[in-house]
Amino acid sequence: MGEGNGRLQSVLSGIRVLDFSRIFAGPAATQILGDLGADIIKIEEPGHGDDARTFGVTAEAMRDFGASPSFLALNRNKRSMVLDLRQQAARDVAVAMAARCDVLIHNFRPGGMDKFGLGYEALRAANPRLVYCEFSAYGDRGPLSHLGANDVALQAHSGLMSITGEADRPAVRSGTAVVDLHASMGLVSAILAALLHRERTGQGQRVETSLLRSGAHLMNYFYTEYWQDGTVRGRMGTANHLSVPNQAFPATDGSVIIISPADDMWRRLTVALDAPHLDRAEFKTAFDRRRNRDTLITELTAVTSRMSCAELVQRLGAAKVNVSKVNSVGEAADDPQLAAIGAVVEQQVGGRMVKSVAAPFAMSETPTKASRPPPRHGEHTDELLREFGYGAEAISALRAGGALGAVPSQAAE
Amino acid sequence: MGEGNGRLQSVLSGIRVLDFSRIFAGPAATQILGDLGADIIKIEEPGHGDDARTFGVTAEAMRDFGASPSFLALNRNKRSMVLDLRQQAARDVAVAMAARCDVLIHNFRPGGMDKFGLGYEALRAANPRLVYCEFSAYGDRGPLSHLGANDVALQAHSGLMSITGEADRPAVRSGTAVVDLHASMGLVSAILAALLHRERTGQGQRVETSLLRSGAHLMNYFYTEYWQDGTVRGRMGTANHLSVPNQAFPATDGSVIIISPADDMWRRLTVALDAPHLDRAEFKTAFDRRRNRDTLITELTAVTSRMSCAELVQRLGAAKVNVSKVNSVGEAADDPQLAAIGAVVEQQVGGRMVKSVAAPFAMSETPTKASRPPPRHGEHTDELLREFGYGAEAISALRAGGALGAVPSQAAE
Known part of the structure; x- marks a missing residue:
């Protein structure tokens, strides 16, 4: 052959x-x-x-x-x-x-x-x-x-x-x-x-x-979790159960996804967004951030909603924090990265x-x-x-x- | 080798x-x-x-x-x-x-x-x-x-x-x-x-x-459509733009997906659900059903909401109309078909x-x-x-x- x-x-x-x-x-x-x-x-x-x-x-x-x-x-x-x-x-x-x-x-x-x-x-x-x-x-x-x-x-x-x-x-x-x-x-x-x-x-x-x-x-990891202990996950909007933050946040002109599963990435986020008040004990580890989900999301929303999408992408991208604008179909198709x-x-x-x-x-x-x-x-x-x-x-x-x-x-x- | x-x-x-x-x-x-x-x-x-x-x-x-x-x-x-x-x-x-x-x-x-x-x-x-x-x-x-x-x-x-x-x-x-x-x-x-x-x-x-x-x-077919004529699709709940019906409908005890892109499948649906009033000219072809989307969905909802999920799945499945219950993670994982x-x-x-x-x-x-x-x-x-x-x-x-x-x-x- x-x-x-x-x-x-x-x-x-x-x-x-x-x-x-x-x-x-x-x-x-x-x-x-x-x-x-x-x-x-x-x-x-x-x-x-x-x-x-x-x-x-x-x-x-x-x-x-x-x-x-x-x-x-x-x-x-x-x-x-x-x-x-x-x-x-x-x-x-x-x-x-x-x-x-x-x-x-x-x-x-x-x-x-x-x-x-x-x-x-x-x-x-x-x-x-x-x-x-x-x-x-x-x-x-x-x-x-x-x-x-x-x-x-x-x-x-x-x-x-x-x-x-x-x-x-x-x-x-x-x-x-x-x-x-x-x-x-x-x-x-x-x-x-x-x-x-x-x-x-x-x-x-x-x-x-x-x-x-x-x-x-x-659906494999959802089934495995259910088979292990009976957990049945539900709907969470743009968020998920794996880590916090890991969802969409509002900007002045749209919204952006911000994800920071790792503890050092979270600290870089607080610096990049001039938000030192978020660098505190109750958000320090991945377990802490998941436990204090609601407080974290409220406080981070207050920070992001004062900035534009472009500014958030620029600041967080430069700090190696995972970030993405929520694009329409047209914005996505025409984004120069794809070509x-x-x-x-x-x-x-x-x-x-x-x-x-x-x-x-x-x-x-x-x-x-x-x-x-x-x-x-x-x-x-x-x-x-x-x-x-x-x-x-x-x-x-x-x-x-x-x-x-x-x-x-x-x-x- | x-x-x-x-x-x-x-x-x-x-x-x-x-x-x-x-x-x-x-x-x-x-x-x-x-x-x-x-x-x-x-x-x-x-x-x-x-x-x-x-x-x-x-x-x-x-x-x-x-x-x-x-x-x-x-x-x-x-x-x-x-x-x-x-x-x-x-x-x-x-x-x-x-x-x-x-x-x-x-x-x-x-x-x-x-x-x-x-x-x-x-x-x-x-x-x-x-x-x-x-x-x-x-x-x-x-x-x-x-x-x-x-x-x-x-x-x-x-x-x-x-x-x-x-x-x-x-x-x-x-x-x-x-x-x-x-x-x-x-x-x-x-x-x-x-x-x-x-x-x-x-x-x-x-x-x-x-x-x-x-x-x-x-996203390939959405991009192709946008590149062709500038169409930017938005959100449609459980529905989509390709055909009608093609979405979730309420039952007495949950909801089921019903899809019938083909004209003969639509006619079989009207028989299977004892709904002869749905077998009429304005829903006859795929183009007709898309054009009269809202009326069709309202009328089909009135029919499905009187039956249980099991009855809808049984009736439509037997008539070779595409149908599925909306399962939870647990129902899906435990469904005998998977094993x-x-x-x-x-x-x-x-x-x-x-x-x-x-x-x-x-x-x-x-x-x-x-x-x-x-x-x-x-x-x-x-x-x-x-x-x-x-x-x-x-x-x-x-x-x-x-x-x-x-x-x-x-x-x-």
Whole structure:
């Protein structure tokens, strides 16, 4: 398997991924595999294709960009092919392609792929090197495995929602799809681990994760605490139970987060804010500050509310006290630091430039790349069929029979 | 590099990880590498060691379990060794160990490891196969790279906080350390990708991520939308802008999340809840339901508030409408589904059993394992020094000189 001692241009060059996943977690995962150089073949249903193409989108954005922001954010470095898996001819194509790919990923409900003849046991017989990756809501067994769910359902099920919000107000969701996007990295890790194992042994395997596992991983220290002594944490606004101060404080023109878990950092804070009265015995240690939480927060609020965000960030940052402004989405996206570290990618979509967030890590010798903009629905159907050995006549026959859906929609263009 | 065509017991058997990381993201990452079979050598400072050992812990939990829930949740499958890197003799040991390890990971501020002679350039010369992994708050360059930060600071900086909370109330944090824990999976992915590249080429490299990259990845579709047309989303309680209904609804005894992004799912909902009046033109399509959000939510609330959580989950689940109860931390941790999918690990710590959450994915041929409980501070210092070739006299000399800190603390036992 090794390619000698030369450098590979990308980690996953030569790796083909047959991607039946939809919405967020799977597409987010395969985008990262594409960033690492894999060839991602996105199989979409006829009609609308990946539901995320229209999620929350306005008519104007559809006209200008051809797809929703969430689709464009998560589908670069892929080619799109339409297969109508309700048709036997399409299923035959999918099986033939899977036999020649390195990775298959899907998020049909448990058992869904078996009905198409695309289950793990069937495909491993044809391709024992295949890494077969399944993603579901609640996992592949157990009393809830038949249920569908999405991000916010697992924010609720996992208990995350119960600890998010103000103490005396209803629970709220974490504003972004944290469970879905965290799950995407579980998928990436599982697939990379299986590819590494295959590189060493020649054998593929089945890997699996779920929104349930993702939510539980995000909640792990809350569960451990509950399992230890029965503690059930609740909502604390911007604060948390681990240390004090560790929350938002008001400024004259917004608010800033101030955190100082360490005792020496707390002393530096009192100096940086010209607040020597806060450097006293009842706030001296982490235990003291947690015990006297209310007093500390009241007194520190009195200090911060006389300064601007910029002044607080400047003073505390210079003193190596952890501090951050509470940014809006626009302020965060435009903050120069994000582009400075190379975390913004720009690609042309339908004559316009679309920015998206780069892979969530960087590599010195095999840098991640944005090689292709997000595809139109079915943009590469014919090209892919040719690459997998289908001739013009076979493609025409597939199309005439409806296996490729209607002629690729131009509406998204 | 290959090990023939036999099966490996674990993906990372034989891989040694020298782990200088602290708090959440790094330890969460190396725990997963340990679950995959790597030998994780956790280097801790003298004194308290990893700060997470005491984060938010009560005196009772310290006495009973020896460490905080967050430490115990994130540090299984590791051995702990104390080195006082302020001492040259300790730095020499660290360099000698790094020369014989496969992966090094740290989260010192940029430049911090160079001061110890443990920077990437120095170590790659000694060990060109080393995968060197760095983790920081804002990344390794750019105007904010000198700042320290933690999870909640990046929830604020990234804009996540600005979209979390009720519309007419202050922003709140996502109740768990989502940015930190999501970053841990960026670290796992980057390290696995680099190990795969090394397996194919023989070469190590430097990989890097940050809380900033993690936060941006969680916010990617919000940034893309802002970059496209300037939209700045705000807070929506439990709801979101992607589809309607997609939020919490009240029941007689709690609340449930109901989501139905697809039109046929919405029709099934109206049947399942005996609410034919909701199956009408103004709610027919996803666009219709978003446009008539307020009316729909008012009318659906009137229906759900007459039923119990259990009845809503039963009716909607049976109709394949996405539904979930809003669970407390305890309800979530104890829900039988989590154990049913093998996502709970149990180990003995100081005479008591401690449960933690398993790796966020499963593998059929190389299952993840919980081989060791979380270590006491410095528990394996001598054992590790012997494994790396230090004799009894050399170890005594290191200890007498203070390079290993004080005699390993028994307080944590």
